[in-house]
Amino acid sequence: MNPQAAFPPVSVAPMMERTDRHFRYLARIISPHTLLYTEMLTPRAIIHGDRDHLLGFHESEHPISLQLGGDNPEEMAQAIKLAAPYGYDELNLNIGCPSERVQTGNFGACLMATPIHVARLVDAMRGATTKEVTVKHRIGINGRDSYDELCEFVETVAAAGCRRFSVHARIAILGGLSPKENRSIPPLSYETVYRLKRDYPHLDIEINGGIREVGDVLHHLQHVDAVMIGRAAYDHPYLLAEVEQAVFGNPHAPTRREVVERMLEYIDIWKQTPVSSHTLVRHMLGLFAFKPGTRRWKQHVSELLPRAEDPSDAVRAALATVPAAVLDERLPIPELATAEGE
Numbered sequence: 001m002n003p004q005a006a007f008p009p010v011s012v013a014p015m016m017e018r019t020d021r022h023f024r025y026l027a028r029i030i031s032p033h034t035l036l037y038t039e040m041l042t043p044r045a046i047i048h049g050d051r052d053h054l055l056g057f058h059e060s061e062h063p064i065s066l067q068l069g070g071d072n073p074e075e076m077a078q079a080i081k082l083a084a085p086y087g088y089d090e091l092n093l094n095i096g097c098p099s100e101r102v103q104t105g106n107f108g109a110c111l112m113a114t115p116i117h118v119a120r121l122v123d124a125m126r127g128a129t130t131k132e133v134t135v136k137h138r139i140g141i142n143g144r145d146s147y148d149e150l151c152e153f154v155e156t157v158a159a160a161g162c163r164r165f166s167v168h169a170r171i172a173i174l175g176g177l178s179p180k181e182n183r184s185i186p187p188l189s190y191e192t193v194y195r196l197k198r199d200y201p202h203l204d205i206e207i208n209g210g211i212r213e214v215g216d217v218l219h220h221l222q223h224v225d226a227v228m229i230g231r232a233a234y235d236h237p238y239l240l241a242e243v244e245q246a247v248f249g250n251p252h253a254p255t256r257r258e259v260v261e262r263m264l265e266y267i268d269i270w271k272q273t274p275v276s277s278h279t280l281v282r283h284m285l286g287l288f289a290f291k292p293g294t295r296r297w298k299q300h301v302s303e304l305l306p307r308a309e310d311p312s313d314a315v316r317a318a319l320a321t322v323p324a325a326v327l328d329e330r331l332p333i334p335e336l337a338t339a340e341g342e
């Protein structure tokens, strides 16, 4: 971990249909310090779509990175200029996504085959903003998976001014596996990412892929500058409270009950809008993961929500099924290490 780095040492990964503004608001209640990413947006969506809907976020979500996926430098620059008034803290380019749809658009992981084009994109992005431009990528793709090729990619993109690389520690197999399979079948190689940090100590390297526990986060931080957590943060958002305590030294994580209460206040504001109750509440389903009562909580929310006139009533009724000991549990304060001999 680089103590001089200007960005947080832990982030919540960009995830389509997961890290929308409502999930990010929840994540931010639990963790004031992690860097949050948006879902990936295409420049065309920003240029032609409903920008307030796509780009709006709550002030509390800072620091927040806007992730873009595309292959056209001019469109990328135009989209970044249009996004500027929303005040994102950084722009991130997606070179890791293996989906067929994204490949058809010639962006995402397939661009790892053309580092020079990625450099052009980064250059265009940097020309359109004063904010940091970062890249998220894989350690390779099929047919281009050697360490030398990874270095060529990183060096070429760094030469265009990218200083931070978020590296999913597995290759993407294009044309053979679904995006879901591409997140589990190619083996993880954390050592490759550590090696990248050793070989390019001046670059900020963030590791990603399969990181599920706070102990693992602390371990990776001995080798790289930052850790990006995806599915584990979504499936078990209270993990971020442990991260706050262990990584940021913040002992003031709200209890799960407090988290839900703050979400209820948030839902109160949004329920006056056309946003569906499901959209507002669904991200809270994992809040009690690994705790007694989690099944009943999920079951009750899923059953009551579609029938409730007011989503808050459904959440309150489901909450009543969770044991108080779980609702009000605080993280144990780590024991202070005592010096030997004392």
Ligand SMILES: Cc1cc2nc3c(=O)[nH]c(=O)nc-3n(C[C@H](O)[C@H](O)[C@H](O)COP(=O)(O)O)c2cc1C
Pocket: 013, 014, 015, 016, 017, 018, 039, 040, 067, 094, 095, 096, 097, 136, 168, 183, 208, 209, 210, 211, 228, 229, 230, 231, 232
């Ligand atoms: C549902 C889902 C959607 C995703 N969407 C994106 C995306 O929009 N952009 C991106 O760069 N990665 C996306 N990813 C990949 C994650 O950012 C991350 O790289 C991957 O899940 C590995 O990290 P993890 O093992 O911690 O989940 C997505 C992952 C999931 C599970």
